[in-house]
Amino acid sequence: xxxxxxxxxxxxxxxxxxxxxxxxxxxxxxxxxxxxxxxxxxxxxxxxxxxxxxxxxxxxxxxxxxxxxxxxxxxxxxxxxxxxxxxxxxxxxxxxxxxxxxxxxxxxxxxxxxxxxxxxxxxxxxxxxxxxxxxxxxxxxxxxxxxxxxxxxxxxxxxxxxxxxxxxxxxxxxxxxxxxxxxxxxxxxxxxxxxxxxxxxxxxxxxxxxxxxxxxxxxxxxxxxxxxxxxxxxxxxxxxxxxxxxxxxxxxxxxxxxxxxxxxxxxxxxxxxxxxxxxxxxxxxxxxxxxxxxxxxxxxxxxxxxxxxxxxxxxxxxxxxxxxxxxxxxxxxxxxxxxxxxxxxxxxxxxxxxxxxxxxxxxxxxxxxxxxxxxxxxxxxxxxxxxxxxxxxxxxxxx
Amino acid sequence: xxxxxxxxxxxxxxxxxxxxxxxxxxxxxxxxxxxxxxxxxxxxxxxxxxxxxxxxxxxxxxxxxxxxxxxxxxxxxxxxxxxxxxxxxxxxxxxxxxxxxxxxxxxxxxxxxxxxxxxxxxxxxxxxxxxxxxxxxxxxxxxxxxxxxxxxxxxxxxxxxxxxxxxxxxxxxxxxxxxxxxxxxxxxxxxxxxxxxxxxxxxxxxxxxxxxxxxxxxxxxxxxxxxxxxxxxxxxxxxxxxxxxxxxxxxxxxxxxxxxxxxxxxxxxxxxxxxxxxxxxxxxxxxxxxx
Numbered sequence: 127x128x129x130x131x132x133x134x135x136x137x138x139x140x141x142x143x144x145x146x147x148x149x150x151x152x153x154x155x156x157x158x159x160x161x162x163x164x165x166x167x168x169x170x171x172x173x174x175x176x177x178x179x180x181x182x183x184x185x186x187x188x189x190x191x192x193x194x195x196x197x198x199x200x201x202x203x204x205x206x207x208x209x210x211x212x213x214x215x216x217x218x219x220x221x222x223x224x225x226x227x228x229x230x231x232x233x234x235x236x237x238x239x240x241x242x243x244x245x246x247x248x249x250x251x252x253x254x255x256x257x258x259x260x261x262x263x264x265x266x267x268x269x270x271x272x273x274x275x276x277x278x279x280x281x282x283x284x285x286x287x288x289x290x291x292x293x294x295x296x297x298x299x300x301x302x303x304x305x306x307x308x309x310x311x312x313x314x315x316x317x318x319x320x321x322x323x324x325x326x327x328x329x330x331x332x333x334x335x336x337x338x339x340x341x342x343x344x345x346x347x348x349x350x351x352x353x354x355x356x357x358x359x360x361x362x363x364x365x366x367x368x369x370x371x372x373x374x375x376x377x378x379x380x381x382x383x384x385x386x387x388x389x390x391x392x393x394x395x396x397x398x399x400x401x402x403x404x405x406x407x408x409x410x411x412x413x414x415x416x417x418x419x420x421x422x423x424x425x426x427x428x429x430x431x432x433x434x435x436x437x438x439x440x441x442x443x444x445x446x447x448x449x450x451x452x453x454x455x456x457x458x459x460x461x462x463x464x465x466x467x468x469x470x471x472x473x474x475x476x477x478x479x480x481x482x483x484x485x486x487x488x489x490x491x492x493x494x495x496x497x498x499x500x501x502x503x504x505x506x507x508x509x510x511x512x513x514x515x516x517x518x519x520x521x522x523x524x525x
Numbered sequence: 526x527x528x529x530x531x532x533x534x535x536x537x538x539x540x541x542x543x544x545x546x547x548x549x550x551x552x553x554x555x556x557x558x559x560x561x562x563x564x565x566x567x568x569x570x571x572x573x574x575x576x577x578x579x580x581x582x583x584x585x586x587x588x589x590x591x592x593x594x595x596x597x598x599x600x601x602x603x604x605x606x607x608x609x610x611x612x613x614x615x616x617x618x619x620x621x622x623x624x625x626x627x628x629x630x631x632x633x634x635x636x637x638x639x640x641x642x643x644x645x646x647x648x649x650x651x652x653x654x655x656x657x658x659x660x661x662x663x664x665x666x667x668x669x670x671x672x673x674x675x676x677x678x679x680x681x682x683x684x685x686x687x688x689x690x691x692x693x694x695x696x697x698x699x700x701x702x703x704x705x706x707x708x709x710x711x712x713x714x715x716x717x718x719x720x721x722x723x724x725x726x727x728x729x730x731x732x733x734x735x736x737x738x739x740x741x742x743x744x745x746x747x748x749x750x751x752x753x754x755x756x757x758x759x760x761x762x763x764x765x766x767x768x769x770x771x772x773x774x775x776x777x778x779x780x781x782x783x784x785x786x787x788x789x790x791x792x793x794x795x796x797x798x799x800x801x802x803x804x805x806x807x808x809x810x811x812x813x814x815x816x
Contacts, residue, residue, distance in 0.1 A: 148601045188595050188629065331585075
């Protein structure tokens with residue numbers, strides 16, 4: 127059913143329809159509305175689930191780890207510092223092959239403390255073994271959560287999935303969202319059928335010591351699963367999704383007006399909406415511009431991105447995060463796809479919107495223009511306070 | 526004790542390891558209808574080196590500090606599955622319990638989970654090479670509280686987790702010793718018969734870290750109790766309800782002299798420290814009415 131609803135509440139409604147038996151979370155802005163709503167659903171008796179209020183995100187992740195290991199569908203949500211406090215557990219969950227679903231309401235990382243949106247939190251944990259999906263809008267956020275459970279619990283996958291939803295920009299924004307009914311969701315997402323679980327009738331040992339003779343194979347296995355997930359399982363889940371719900375599922379990437387484009391901006395998350403608007407306007411002026419949205423960030427759709435960009439003249443990688451001392455991480459990753467290849471576009475990096483700095487149409491127009499003029503060959507911060515930049519002394523800000 | 530091996534031999538614990546003995550006693554007292562969540566530490570390492578396992582019940586290890594939270598998730602899942610007749614034991618060493626895992630442990634108590642938490646207290650980080658923990662006794666020589674010209678070992682007395690647990694007004698908080706196996710097993714069974722969060726802290730000598738004779742593990746464990754240095758006590762809902770009485774407390778030197786971790790205390794220049802340790806025992810005897 128279509129309704130006008132806040133992003134967080136739409137996410138909570140979808141999670142409810144996925145019927146997790148254990149939910150655990152620790153409050154952090156801007157994740158709070160999601161878990162408050164779920165707590166209320168449990169309190170009202172609308173959702174049969176154990177809602178465990180914990181004393182930290184480390185424990186929230188540990189509680190869902192224990193719940194998932196016992197063979198129950200689980201859910202948690204967090205942001206920023208909370209995600210970083212979970213990091214140790216996140217790696218552990220992936221290593222133990224537990225199909226947990228987590229919403230990251232994307233937020234900047236301290237210091238300075240900042241509650242507003244960027245992607246530094248989730249991008250920082252990209253190597254943890256979690257599948258990472260990024261939503262452009264709240265409809266996509268809902269749809270990706272649904273597919274997240276189906277993907278994670280597939281016996282050929284058995285990996286956790288993080289759905290990344292821009293804090294405030296999506297979590298606190300009202301949009302019209304089509305939330306499917308329980309019947310069709312049950313058809314898409316059957317009851318969780320654990321591949322292994324803690325069960326007194328069939329005792330197993332989980333979380334063993336893996337020495338030099340076995341550890342490396344466990345990492346290989348996850349990497350291998352990621353490849354298989356990318357090429358087989360995500361398309362399969364996406365097809366099932368389209369069949370039942372009548373709209374496209376997770377297509378790994380989305381190519382927007384890239385067919386004949388000679389200039390393309392690549393980005394993740396809600397900022398893609400703004401870039402599409404600017405691309406539409408520039409197209410009206412006769413410019414051949416397009417947008418490449420990355421939905422599935424891990425596993426990284428290497429071939430798909432390569433093929434989408436190989437004929438493009440100018441490529442701009444727009445990121446809401448930075449690997450300090452290098453570049454935007456996505457810039458480095460996409461550049462690496464073209465190493466020793468013949469068709470190599472001119473690739474430029476742009477870091478934008480950190481800590482909630484507004485990303486304006488003018489910023490995007492500037493980037494398209496810059497790309498058409500030959501780009502920057504490296505990483506450029508867009509939207510900085512020019513007065514601060516001009517005065518080098520003020521660049522080191524002690525906060 | 527049943528024929529079914531719940532904690533199997535063949536693991537790689539040191540000779541005379543008090544923790545491996547206590548872990549077996551705990552699990553045999555609990556029975557096969559038990560799920561165990563284990564913190565990182567000696568017990569986890571010597572019992573689950575892939576592809577082998579010593580565990581005959583469902584067993585999970587996640588991290589150093591989170592077994593109380595993992596067990597909370599297990600309990601939540603079992604409630605959801607309507608399988609609430611299964612025992613859940615969360616367990617770890619003194620470092621994983623009293624230091625890095627204290628927050629998760631307190632959370633487990635406060636939320637009222639139906640879980641028995643067992644702390645195997647060998648009084649230092651043995652798995653990493655005998656570094657001091659919050660449960661290392663005053664005056665102990667460890668690799669990070671070493672004896673030197675200006676130091677007589679660990680500067681602080683043991684943190685009192687049995688009382689900290691009791692302060693959460695949980696139904697049951699107790700200490701026990703591997704030196705008294707029957708009492709220990711009775712406590713485990715008593716704890717598991719009570720609904721809610723329970724805490725048992727078991728004193729387990731570590732011949733490697735204590736530099737004691739592996740054949741004297743039980744004797745040393747008993748002496749810790751008989752000197753008053755390790756009071757055996759029980760709290761219910763925050764109140765002290767029971768303490769193991771001592772006929773005639775032995776001097777602490779009887780206990781200390783069997784362990785090279787305390788050897789330096791017998792030197793002339795450590796008289797004050799030795800007196801301090803006797804005072805700790807005397808205070809325990811008075812506080813817990815051991816005589």
